[in-house]
Amino acid sequence: MSAEAAGAPALTLVSHALCPYVQRVAIVLHEKGLAFERRTIDLAHKPDWFLAISPLGKTPVLQVRGQSLFESAVICEYLDEVAMPMLHPQDPLQRARHRAWMEFGSTVLNTIGAFYAAPDEATLQARAQDLRSRFAQVEEALGPRSAPGPYFAGADFGMVDVVFGPVFRYFDVIDTLPGVDDLGLWQGLPRVLHWRAALAARASVQQAVRADYAEGLRVFLRARNSALSRRMEAVAV
Known part of the structure; x- marks a missing residue:
């Protein structure tokens, strides 16, 4: 520091x-x-x-x-x-590349918002495909890589990991909702799933939310009056 x-x-x-x-x-x-x-x-x-x-x-x-x-x-x-440790690469080109993928992560968050706010099943399916396409782009960016390791840049945890930890956290709840498995969000994305698991296990990612985060997100999703919230209501009944 x-x-x-x-x-x-x-x-x-x-x-x-x-x-x-x-x-x-x-x-x-x-x-x-x-x-x-x-x-x-x-x-x-x-x-x-x-x-x-x-x-x-x-x-x-x-x-x-x-x-x-x-x-x-x-x-x-x-x-x-x-403050140390530095979370950006030292190399200017790699640092710029990482900043670009941070912006990409913000676009994924917007896509997640459109997904959980989808007003009907057809739109929900379409937004799920949008998400799947974004994650397929991430899969391509993750490999093959010369540097072994569980994070975006290999062994070193960095700012792109900081951005995607909260992205993946949504799905710790969303993946448990009825019928989400049928949407195929993670099909054929082994590197993304490996990265997601590594981020979920990181202490800093775990500590970034309160213990009641998952229940708070469920309450938030139920209140959207969306296709996803109606699925949740059907199961609750």
């Missing part, structure tokens, strides 16, 4: 319990061993103090030295500059 980071006052991560972008920052903080407090808000009822520090009205916000940083990518870049 740098002297700058070591001498910094306590950090506060302003969070929403389910936000995958908050999880990114929490994972980086855990990876770097930085102590922080968590302040959780309800985004449906944003307090005035939060709107004063988050110009876009979104989480996460990291409060440090009396200043507030917003946007997860910016926060993660800041933390990588001030």
Whole structure:
């Protein structure tokens, strides 16, 4: 850890319990061993103090030295500059490539949102195919690789792993829902599944959410009035 980071006052991560972008920052903080407090808000009822520090009205916000940083990518870049271990590659070309795949991970999150919000079964099937196509692209990017290891870059855990830990976490719940196996999201994607398992086992990824995350996500999904929530309601009955 740098002297700058070591001498910094306590950090506060302003969070929403389910936000995958908050999880990114929490994972980086855990990876770097930085102590922080968590302040959780309800985004449906944003307090005035939060709107004063988050110009876009979104989480996460990291409060440090009396200043507030917003946007997860910016926060993660800041933390990588001030504290070890580095989570970006040293090589500029590889670092740029990893940043591109981080952006790809954000696109996958948007696709997940369209999937769980699909209003009917036909749209749900179509969005599932969109997801499957995205994961097939990730499968291609993962291999074959010269560097052995369970993570995106091989043996070294990095920022692309930070981004995809929260992506895969959705499916720890979604995969248990009725009929999801029939959608074929993971068929023929052994490298993706191996990566997913490695990230799920990583302590920083596990610690990025509260113990009640899975139940909170189930409640959130049931409330969507979507094809997926109707499947959940049918099983509950």
